[in-house]
Amino acid sequence: MWLNINPRDSEPIYLQIIRGVKTAAAKGVLQPGEKLPSVRELATELAVNHNTVAKAYQELERERVIEVIRGRGTFISLDSKPTNLDERLDEMRTSMRNWLVEAHHLGMTTKQFIDMVNEVVDDWTASREAVRHE
Amino acid sequence: MWLNINPRDSEPIYLQIIRGVKTAAAKGVLQPGEKLPSVRELATELAVNHNTVAKAYQELERERVIEVIRGRGTFISLDSKPTNLDERLDEMRTSMRNWLVEAHHLGMTTKQFIDMVNEVVDDWTASREAVRHE
Amino acid sequence: MWLNINPRDSEPIYLQIIRGVKTAAAKGVLQPGEKLPSVRELATELAVNHNTVAKAYQELERERVIEVIRGRGTFISLDSKPTNLDERLDEMRTSMRNWLVEAHHLGMTTKQFIDMVNEVVDDWTASREAVRHE
């Protein structure tokens, strides 16, 4: 299964689902146009309340990551033009700035911070490649 | 004032305070050994309940960012060896991976992503310098 | 009930709760995976404010003694790897040293002291066995 949920985690389950779908789509595990399980199917599979899955799907639709076609089901969007682009870029910058502060309090230099980013990017790229060659 | 709070923000106030103190300390606006306002002073100034400030200060103390000296007040730690280092570095890597996913859905390439990180780091470094020369 | 609280005791109630849960867990009265009463249930039962119970539970979670599963409740952890191990072992040694000083002022020899430790350990072991055979 391309999606794992941990109800023990402090992150709300619906956010874990959102993140999981986005990650799978970004990695290519889920291809544009590919059908997602229905709300009830996924809820059963993950053993969570279906309202939780529904909430995740709603948010994903709002972000144009997925599309609901009435009567047919839910699909990864073909052309996902993001909403609120500038706003979300700003959020990302803010988040980075906050992690930079955190890094400082963990005794890291800015260089070490950038090295860590590069390391994570390399890992990510490698894991995308792995999916492509499956 | 080196600390601004937005009670309307969805982020809990006590977390905003924590972040604010950490940011000020990382920027050098608050120097090691410097006295922080008392719980009740800061509560008055921010127009929040003193318990909210107390909660923030307790968490900051737990993370060794600040120290309480009995009867005298609260101070920025001189030597703040962080707790749970490995765990928190892992959280950081996870967060970075999530940014990457997010960046992908915003239509960014990895190069653009790394550029953004560098841009944020440069801004941060500049703002630290600005504080130093005040 | 596996937990008794004395609001007149100089020890803060929330610490009594923490100690009570830890003792019950160590004795086997509370088994790993077992559900704890909800914050509000326990508050009602102990006739204390729910915030007091919440504070105790939060600290227990921080120490990995218990786990919160979102929406379902609070449970004794299955695998509780402690945090800050070395630091806490040091605290323990310090406390032992302080007992020794105390024992000296109560006129005890080191042999009598060690006998007392063994006696306490034996009592404890016996009370664990008693729980096991209930």
Added chain:
Amino acid sequence: MWLNINPRDSEPIYLQIIRGVKTAAAKGVLQPGEKLPSVRELATELAVNHNTVAKAYQELERERVIEVIRGRGTFISLDSKPTNLDERLDEMRTSMRNWLVEAHHLGMTTKQFIDMVNEVVDDWTASREAVRHE
């Protein structure tokens, strides 16, 4: 100096003083009949409020560890018959039981606990010997 105080420590200063005097007496650094500094002298030396030292001395006198002779000064008791013996032995047993619970949550066996006690006792005995041969 036979007494060190750390105002950063979470333990109240007056308790640190009490413990310090008791430890010095138990180790033989302070001999029975030996004169202690006056409240004000000690307060100056430790850079703490003299009320704090006074409170510590009062408690030490109540426990018969020291004796105040009006006009002459304060002295380590010659014959320190402890007060509340049974009660204090019980407190000690309770403290040990609590640390045993703590040890369990740190993953220690009772054997490891007892080993730790023996180790601490040996260290203590060695440090007493060291004082005797100074």
Added chain:
DNA sequence: GTGGTCTAGACCACG
């Protein structure tokens, strides 16, 4: 119904 957050106001230990 679960825990998390916040307010307002109180009391206490410590220095």
Added chain:
DNA sequence: GTGGTCTAGACCACT
């Protein structure tokens, strides 16, 4: 005056 603890009661996010 400092932080620590507690109560009573409220609102919110999540499941």
